[in-house]
Amino acid sequence: xxxxxxxxxxxxxxxxxxxxxxxxxxxxxxxxxxxxxxxxxxxxxxxxxxxxxxxxxxxxxxxxxxxxxxxxxxxxxxxxxxxxxxxxxxxxxxxxxxxxxxxxxxx
Numbered sequence: 001x002x003x004x005x006x007x008x009x010x011x012x013x014x015x016x017x018x019x020x021x022x023x024x025x026x027x028x029x030x031x032x033x034x035x036x037x038x039x040x041x042x043x044x045x046x047x048x049x050x051x052x053x054x055x056x057x058x059x060x061x062x063x064x065x066x067x068x069x070x071x072x073x074x075x076x077x078x079x080x081x082x083x084x085x086x087x088x089x090x091x092x093x094x095x096x097x098x099x100x101x102x103x104x105x106x107x
Contacts (some may be wrong), residue, residue, distance in 0.1 A: 030033070
């Protein structure tokens, strides 16, 4: 079986085969490109969500730091330590002892 083709027929067949391959490749890569774009969009959304969460957590940490600094500033004003209480009690006790001694000396 011998196939005889004219030049225009051979060129037409070659162009048809080449066009089919080119069309199939373009369709495949278009699908691949759309999948990549979809994946990129979902990654961008995930990254933006993470950055929003990080910003919120940063703001919360800053607020906690501010509250902690305020608490550190207020603690000495509002609370009395054991050493301060003992020191104050010792001073008052010494004054009372001195008054008692003075009252005994006058008698």
